Amino acid sequence: MSSFRVGLLGHGTVGAAFDALLRERADAVAASTGRRPELSGVLTSSRGDFDEILDASDLVVELIGGLEPAREYALRALRSRRHVVSANKQLLAQHGEELFDAAREAGVDLRFEAAVGGVVPVVRVVQETLAAAHVERVHGIVNGTTNFILTEMARTGASYSEALADAQRLGFAEADPSDDVDGTDAAAKMAILARLAFGGAVSLDQVTYEGIEHVTADDIAYARELGLSLKLVGTAERVDGGLSVRVHPAFLYAGHPLASVDGSFNAVTIESPTITEITLSGPGAGGSQTASAVLGDVVSAMLPPATPPAPATPVVIVGDVESAFYLHLEVADRPGVLAQVAELLGLQGISVKSVVQRGLGGDARLTIVVHPVRESRFLAAVGLIGRLDFLRVPPRWIRVIEEVFE
Amino acid sequence: MSSFRVGLLGHGTVGAAFDALLRERADAVAASTGRRPELSGVLTSSRGDFDEILDASDLVVELIGGLEPAREYALRALRSRRHVVSANKQLLAQHGEELFDAAREAGVDLRFEAAVGGVVPVVRVVQETLAAAHVERVHGIVNGTTNFILTEMARTGASYSEALADAQRLGFAEADPSDDVDGTDAAAKMAILARLAFGGAVSLDQVTYEGIEHVTADDIAYARELGLSLKLVGTAERVDGGLSVRVHPAFLYAGHPLASVDGSFNAVTIESPTITEITLSGPGAGGSQTASAVLGDVVSAMLPPATPPAPATPVVIVGDVESAFYLHLEVADRPGVLAQVAELLGLQGISVKSVVQRGLGGDARLTIVVHPVRESRFLAAVGLIGRLDFLRVPPRWIRVIEEVFE
Numbered sequence: 001m002s003s004f005r006v007g008l009l010g011h012g013t014v015g016a017a018f019d020a021l022l023r024e025r026a027d028a029v030a031a032s033t034g035r036r037p038e039l040s041g042v043l044t045s046s047r048g049d050f051d052e053i054l055d056a057s058d059l060v061v062e063l064i065g066g067l068e069p070a071r072e073y074a075l076r077a078l079r080s081r082r083h084v085v086s087a088n089k090q091l092l093a094q095h096g097e098e099l100f101d102a103a104r105e106a107g108v109d110l111r112f113e114a115a116v117g118g119v120v121p122v123v124r125v126v127q128e129t130l131a132a133a134h135v136e137r138v139h140g141i142v143n144g145t146t147n148f149i150l151t152e153m154a155r156t157g158a159s160y161s162e163a164l165a166d167a168q169r170l171g172f173a174e175a176d177p178s179d180d181v182d183g184t185d186a187a188a189k190m191a192i193l194a195r196l197a198f199g200g201a202v203s204l205d206q207v208t209y210e211g212i213e214h215v216t217a218d219d220i221a222y223a224r225e226l227g228l229s230l231k232l233v234g235t236a237e238r239v240d241g242g243l244s245v246r247v248h249p250a251f252l253y254a255g256h257p258l259a260s261v262d263g264s265f266n267a268v269t270i271e272s273p274t275i276t277e278i279t280l281s282g283p284g285a286g287g288s289q290t291a292s293a294v295l296g297d298v299v300s301a302m303l304p305p306a307t308p309p310a311p312a313t314p315v316v317i318v319g320d321v322e323s324a325f326y327l328h329l330e331v332a333d334r335p336g337v338l339a340q341v342a343e344l345l346g347l348q349g350i351s352v353k354s355v356v357q358r359g360l361g362g363d364a365r366l367t368i369v370v371h372p373v374r375e376s377r378f379l380a381a382v383g384l385i386g387r388l389d390f391l392r393v394p395p396r397w398i399r400v401i402e403e404v405f406e
Numbered sequence: 407m408s409s410f411r412v413g414l415l416g417h418g419t420v421g422a423a424f425d426a427l428l429r430e431r432a433d434a435v436a437a438s439t440g441r442r443p444e445l446s447g448v449l450t451s452s453r454g455d456f457d458e459i460l461d462a463s464d465l466v467v468e469l470i471g472g473l474e475p476a477r478e479y480a481l482r483a484l485r486s487r488r489h490v491v492s493a494n495k496q497l498l499a500q501h502g503e504e505l506f507d508a509a510r511e512a513g514v515d516l517r518f519e520a521a522v523g524g525v526v527p528v529v530r531v532v533q534e535t536l537a538a539a540h541v542e543r544v545h546g547i548v549n550g551t552t553n554f555i556l557t558e559m560a561r562t563g564a565s566y567s568e569a570l571a572d573a574q575r576l577g578f579a580e581a582d583p584s585d586d587v588d589g590t591d592a593a594a595k596m597a598i599l600a601r602l603a604f605g606g607a608v609s610l611d612q613v614t615y616e617g618i619e620h621v622t623a624d625d626i627a628y629a630r631e632l633g634l635s636l637k638l639v640g641t642a643e644r645v646d647g648g649l650s651v652r653v654h655p656a657f658l659y660a661g662h663p664l665a666s667v668d669g670s671f672n673a674v675t676i677e678s679p680t681i682t683e684i685t686l687s688g689p690g691a692g693g694s695q696t697a698s699a700v701l702g703d704v705v706s707a708m709l710p711p712a713t714p715p716a717p718a719t720p721v722v723i724v725g726d727v728e729s730a731f732y733l734h735l736e737v738a739d740r741p742g743v744l745a746q747v748a749e750l751l752g753l754q755g756i757s758v759k760s761v762v763q764r765g766l767g768g769d770a771r772l773t774i775v776v777h778p779v780r781e782s783r784f785l786a787a788v789g790l791i792g793r794l795d796f797l798r799v800p801p802r803w804i805r806v807i808e809e810v811f812e
Contacts, residue, residue: 021680025538031605119681121531128527132431132702139807199437208725219804222773223732225762233807242722251732251775251806257687258807260666274427274698275525275688281663282684292680296538316648319614326629326657356631367628369657398625400657401545401639401664 001030004302005040007057007082009050009073010064014087014114015042017291018061025295033302050076059083059109059301061294062091071095078102078110085297087114087290093188093204096195111297116189117142119289120282121296122268126196133272135197137237142189144264144284145180146212146232148172150249151262154220154229160213172264183209186234186247193268194236194245202236202245209247223251229259322372324353324400327382332390333364341385345370348381363392369400407436410708411446413463413488415456415479416470420493420520421448423697424467431701439708456482465489465515465707467700468497477501484508484516491703493520493696499594499610502601517703522595523548525695526688527702528674532602539678541603543643548595550670550690551586552618552638554578556655557668560626560635566619578670589615592640592653599674600642600651608642608651615653629657635665728778730759730806733788738796739770747791751776754787769798775806 006022008015022037030036041053043064050073054060060077062084064070070091077084079102086092092099092115103110113123117140126138141147145167152163164181167173179185187209194202212232220230228251236245252259257279261267267281283289331337338357345352351371358365370378382395412428414421428443436442447459449470456479460466466483468490470476476497483490485508492498498505498521509516519529523546532544547553551573558569570587573579585591593615600608618638626636634657642651658665663685667673673687689695737743744763751758757777764771776784788801 021538025540028540029538120684121534124530124534125527128530128702128706132427132435132705133698134431134434215804216802219732219734219802222734222762222771223804226732226760226773226775228732228775228806230804235807237727239724239727242724244724244727246727249804250729251804253806253808255668256807262661272698274694276692276695278526278686278688280684280686283682286682288680289682292539292678296534299538300534318645318648318650321643321645321650321652326625326632326634328625328628354632356628365628367632369632369634396622396625398621398629398636398655398657400634400659401641401662402659 002035004033004035004037004059005057006037006298007040007043007053007060009043009053009060009062009070011042011044012063013287014290014294015063017287018063018294021288021291021295029299029302033299035302037298037302054080054082057082059085059298061298062086062088063294064088067091067094071098074099075102078106078108081106081108083109083111083301085294085301086110086112087294088112089115089185089188089192091115093191096192097201109301111301112192113297114290114293116192117266117268117280118144118282118284118286119293120266120268120280120284122193122280123196124300125278125280126193126268126270133274135270135272137235137271138193138197138268139258139271140190140193140234140266140268141231141258141261142193142234142266142268142284143180143186143232144266145173145177146186147261147266147284148264149181150212150215150220150230150232153215153217154224157217157221159217160215181213182211183232183247186232190234190236190245190247193234194243197236197270198238198243200243202243207245207247210249212249215249227254228252229254231258231261233258320374320376322374323378324372324402325370325378326398326400327366327368327370328396329366329368329385330360330392331364331366332392333359333362334390337364337390338366340388341366341368344384345381348377349373350378350381372402408441410439410441410443411462411464412443412704413447413449413459413466414445415449415459415466415468415476417448417450418469419693420696420700421469423693424469424700427694427697427701435705435708439705441708443704443708460486460488463488465491465704467704468492468494469700470494473497473500480505481508484512484514487512487514489515489517489707491700491707492516492518493700494518495521495591495594495598497521499597502598503607515707517707518598519703520696520699522598523672523674523686524550524688524690524692525699526672526674526686526690527699528599528686529602530706531684531686532599532674532676539680541676541678543641543677544599544603544674545664545677546592546596546599546640546672546674547637547664547667548599548640548672548674548690549586549592549638550672551579551583552592553667553672553690554670555587556618556621556626556636556638559621559623560630563623563627565623566621587619588617589638589653592638596640596642596651596653599640600649603642603676604644604649606649608649613651613653616655618655621655633660634658635660637664637667639664726780726782728780729784730778730808731776731784732804732806733772733774733776734802735772735774735791736766736798737770737772738798739765739768740796743770743796744772746794747772747774750790751787754783755779756784756787778808
């Protein structure tokens with residue numbers, strides 16, 4: 001099998017995570033693309049030579065950050081007909097046209113999914129949606145640090161500075177958080193999204209932005225009375241025959257698709273009369289997530305245009321899976337009922353997560369949620385519970401899907 | 407400019423919407439791909455000849471539905487080295503391998519985004535995510551009819567049969583809703599997603615499924631006490647060295663990314679240790695949405711692999727946009743205060759959406775939300791309000807983003 005040679009510029013948090021992920025996923029990528037990706041060289045401030053790496057690479061991954069020498073290296077790689085993948089939002093926002101021109105002239109691929117929505121594939125969805133639908137508006141929560149801070153303020157009633165300190169302690173904000181909290185970071189991302197959605201070059205100084213430094217816990221508390229939650233929202237929209245691209249704190253009604261995007265997550269909603277709206281959400285940052293977005297771009301560049309899935313591999317279907325369950329019992333309201341039910345559950349190794357008991361005259365209603373257990377065990381317990389003499393109607397049960405993060 | 411010839415098989419609701427959308431978007435597609443898409447022929451039960459259409463087409467769109475002759479036509483098109491786009495979930499779920507093999511051998515494109523998540527681009531995201539990340543689990547709300555019914559039951563307390571009747575009246579359920587409500591439709595979609603996410607061929611009879619016919623309004627009401635909401639959830643996951651693919655009603659905690667997906671929307675969450683999770687959501691069905699997904703596939707097939715955006719077009723940046731606002735005032739609690747505030751808002755043509763007034767000893771707190779208005783007008787009104795003598799502190803305001811659907 002031939003190899004696909006990847007030159008890596010930068011070896012900080014994301015670079016190191018990409019290096020490790022590339023090794024871990026090399027077999028899987030080889031299976032789906034027919035070529036085995038391998039690092040052809042690494043450039044850091046203390047080692048490696050750019051020209052040697054360029055010569056030895058089919059694709060260059062730029063994870064240096066900042067404008068120079070990232071811009072120079074990316075341009076030289078494109079002009080040497082190498083694909084380029086970058087996670088550098090400032091580079092794309094400020095020198096996008098120059099880079100797009102170079103990629104178009106050389107007929108190579110320039111991908112930058114990780115520069116906008118972290119692991120959320122907004123770049124490719126906006127680009128591909130654009131051709132088939134007239135995009136009217138893009139709304140985005142595109143900065144994980146500020147969304148984490150606002151979520152904490154809403155959840156705990158903390159002040160901005162308390163929530164910022166928490167975010168710093170937990171690694172969701174940097175020691176100098178200025179670019180995140182003042183909206184600069186989100187503004188660069190919205191400039192890139194506007195370019196993709198509307199086809200016009202939007203320079204960074206055409207994006208108006210405000211940050212979250214002046215938001216108070218009171219604002220959040222009072223607005224909640226009106227059913228509103230506060231987010232730092234980026235907007236790119238067609239208006240009055242032109243465009244508006246801006247970032248500012250905004251309240252969202254509970255029904256808005258971005259209103260429930262909490263913590264350090266990012267999300268983007270694309271609105272169009274034809275499609276109504278599409279929303280994409282996922283983790284906004286983190287070394288391994290960004291590395292995954294970068295590797296996704298590398299794999300896309302490796303694939304020929306029209307790849308059907310690789311031939312199918314054999315599968316084993318598992319029947320008796322684990323699930324949490326909700327169990328609903330209507331019982332005579334007398335002592336010992338809950339104890340007997342709990343005993344039958346316990347005999348099958350089933351652990352109870354929550355119980356609500358409500359009186360109904362001489363009867364009672366028990367609604368129980370149990371932790372994940374093999375379905376066969378749960379059904380065995382329900383069979384035994386169904387034979388208890390104090391049961392008024394047959395037990396009812398429905399599966400429960402646990403939260404992804406608990 | 408050369409043309410890209412599209413043969414259309416089927417001219418029902420989706421076919422007619424695709425026909426109209428293709429004409430509407432032809433200029434935009436030509437601008438982004440360099441070729442102008444045009445219909446080369448339409449096959450229905452009463453007109454058109456498949457062989458003539460095939461000869462005259464670069465790509466065939468299959469919107470006939472059902473297994474035959476859709477399968478035969480798709481295979482013949484692929485073997486004649488035509489790209490194929492299909493919205494036919496049963497065809498892909500039951501004959502996917504045969505079609506993938508034919509596409510692979512011919513080196514052409516087989517795309518079927520509309521067969522799974524409506525306009526939500528889950529097929530391409532799962533396919534592209536797969537190569538870069540080890541997918542552990544896919545959860546999906548992949549049937550808009552059942553999600554509409556369950557949302558109505560939760561919102562109004564209606565019974566299953568009442569909510570189904572509503573869905574039929576509003577066009578969200580067919581006269582014979584069996585395939586939707588018994589889980590058959592979702593099972594086919596999950597079989598396709600499992601194939602893409604895990605690389606193994608999952609036959610439809612390996613998917614276990616249950617529908618929503620036996621869900622009661624009580625189940626939904628009682629579970630809400632525990633913070634749970636009910637959805638028809640499809641799951642495809644790795645478990646015990648094998649796979650489980652299944653569809654059943656399931657409760658979700660409020661924090662789950664699928665818990666807030668309401669109405670006829672679809673959504674899919676892809677979980678992987680590397681990426682944590684990505685969630686995609688959007689309208690599940692409807693002729694124009696499906697047509698848009700089909701056109702998106704056509705455009706993808708037209709694009710060379712590594713297309714940077716087309717050269718930038720000029721843009722006009724609009725500064726003074728419309729926005730709804732939240733306005734927070736602390737005032738002396740005396741008669742006429744609200745009237746004066748309302749008058750100043752009214753003079754700028756600003757319409758009040760909601761007001762909450764709370765007493766604070768001798769003072770009062772007014773939180774007001776106004777309907778969208780040009781920012782300059784709102785700021786002018788706030789300037790005047792800020793000069794009122796009964797104001798205790800300067801006015802505070804934050805923008806409000808309205809719901810997409812109101």
